[in-house]
Amino acid sequence: MRLFRSVWGQFVIIGLGLFLLDRSLFPEPKPVIGPPNAERVSLQAEALSQLQGAELTEAQVVAIKEREIRDELLFIEALDRGFIEQDQVVQRRLIRNMRFMDPEREVDDPTLLTEAVELRLYLADEVIRRRTVQVMETLIVASRGNPTITEADLQVEYAAQRDNFQVPVRYSFTHVFLRDDASDEKRSKLLARLSDGASPEQAREVGDVFLAGYQFKERSVLEISRQFGDAFAYDFASRAESLGQWVGPVQSIFGSHWVWVDDIAESRVKSFAEVAQDLRRDIRRDLDDQAIQDWVDSTLQQYEVRL
Template identity: 35%
Template sequence: MKLLSRPWLHFVLLGFALFYLFRWIDPPPRPSVGPLSEPRIESLQRQWFTTAGRSPSEEQLDFMIAAELDRDMLFQEAIALNLHLYDNVVRQRLIRNIRFLRLGEDKTEQEMYEDALRMELHLGDEVVKRRLIQAMEQLLLAQARLAQPSESDISERFVRDTELLRRPARYTIEHVFFSRDREAELEQQVAAILEQQLSPEQARQLGSPFLPGYLFRAQSAEQLARHFGSAFVLNLQQQELQPQQWVGPVQSTYGQHLVWVEAIEPERDAELEEVRPQISRDLLLEQRQQALRDAVSELRQDYEVIL
């Protein structure tokens, strides 16, 4: 009790009280992010136009600007945490930049790295920026509590996405390819194959070379389109397809194809076990994306974001 009656202790306690009072009344300024310069906004608009073939709406532009400001904030936070000092990719990039500027003659890599830091080359390099943003995102995710999807989560998603998870029809086919410069003999060759009831292997000798190959097993329409083009798939599906029969010729962007239909697996509903890994990955990805959005939103409270 004697300690509490001493004047010097009163001054100390009063000093702490005044310190925290003034911090509450007049808090230190938060670091700021933004606004984006006009050239950066124009660059975002050009990127959108290149991807979408049209200019972004006002709402879409606002979204892109907000996302870009978040990237700037994550980069600034990574620099504040000195993440650039512990990343080997950043180190090698800065050394490369010093060499490119021809400032590294007769210097060790450590000396070049230190020169780059003194010159603050890490602040203006887009590769370094992307790397540190990724590192910052991983750091934020490491602090989040992510759990493996439960059995009930997987079952609920399976029921909800039944239509999206349907297994597409699959085709096992072989084909004989006739390039455009052989269209004049197409009818004669096709007739010979059908009359002589040639096997796909025998018939292939009468056709042209086809780089993607000749036998395609259990392929979806999307997979076939990667090899033959979408026009081929559309024309094939318009045929009356029966297993163990020739159909065609079927036109593609490359030429004509006489197609042997080996087998057809019809479209069907998926079974839970065959899509369980896909559903689990999707749920984990959604959880990570939401956790990152929440973490960025919380970090945003520590910054003054100027739009």
């Protein structure tokens, strides 16, 4: 009670109250992160625009900027944790960069490393930046622990993605090829052999050379199209009805083909056993990505973000 009655006590109480009021009304400013490097954003936007063949939407541009902020945060936080002092790969690169800048200088590695750190060369090295971000991501995932992915989780994911596991009809075939400028005599010899029931090997003796080969195993229509062109792929698929028969001539971007159908594997859905490992890998990757994003979202609360 004497404290409250004394002048000095009242000064202390008033001072403490003003201090707390100041902190509540005028908190310490947060460190600023961003805006992202305009050149990096521009290069990524240009590359994505070319890939999709259209101008980017505002949402896509914002997503690029947010990704840059995310990587910048991971980079900064890794540096604050002494990453440069701990990673030998980064240190060797910094030393190599220093020697490249002055190859005639005779200085030991520790000195060069010290100078590189003092010059903050790591800030301008894209390779070091990428490695730093990747290592920080690994540390975040490792700190989360090993997630449990049950058989039930895999079954649920399999059911959700079942349409993605559709395997298209696949054709195995052998062909005989003739160029468009082949002589009538050569064409007649080939047709005669086919009429006599010649095997694919016998028929090829009077055909032209086809550099991509003659036997093709388990190819989908899309894969056949990539090799021979759309016209060939869809014409062949529409006419290949049974095994052990010739289909042709079928026209391609190269010339004329007579195709012997070896096998037709009907369309099917891959079994759970076939895709279980892929599902487990995909789920784990999604969990890792979510763990990193949760960490980023939480840590960004400590910063003033400028896009």
